[in-house]
Amino acid sequence: MYRALGTAMVVAAIATSAACAQERIELDIIYPINQEVFQLNDGTYFTQDNQGYFEVVEGPLEDGAIRCIGAGFDGSSGNTVDGICIVGEDADTFTLRWSVHPSQMSNVWTIVAGTGRFEGATGEGVATTGAELLFRAMPLRETHVVGTITLR
Structure with a gap:
């Protein structure tokens, strides 16, 4: 009996670790641009609220809706643009917090929230x-x- 219980515990541990395995994701997102730009003396300030669609190139996701909201300053004193993207819809979503990388060539992002099947996602x-x-x-x-x- 103890052997069966031990075996069951090992199988459960393996299944749990497999369910929590880190996986690579790659998405292509396209959306209409909905932003306002305000000219300042030393740059610009802008806000955006873009709603669109993403296609999965790789990963454990399915194609779906995405909404990206952000704002910030861009100018001679630097770039402080950041925001969030809500990936998915209805009860199954996760939220990415993004900010412009110091190189200004890309954004870096981190998952900060999840609901439904994405609850606890990182x-x-x-x-x-x-x-x-x-x-x-x-x-x-x-x-x-x-x-x-x-x-x-």
Whole structure:
């Protein structure tokens, strides 16, 4: 009996560690640009609230909706742009907190919240935004996200 109980505990521990394994994620996001830009003496201040769609290139996610909200200063004294992205919809979402990397060539992000199947999720990575596109006179932005996620 003790042997069966011990075996069951080992199997449960292995299953739990497998369920919590860190996995690579790679997403392509596209969204219409919804931002306001305010010109300042030494740069700009802007706010954005972009809602769009992401496609999964790699990872344990399914394609879905995304909303990215952010604001900040960009100018001669530096760049302080940051915000959040809510990935998914309904009861299953996770929230990324992002900020512009000091190189200003990418954003760094960390998972800061999760609901439903993403509750307790952790992860981090880098996002790079490509050129803005025009589709039927509507400006679109494309962002590529790479990192890791651990689902609990």
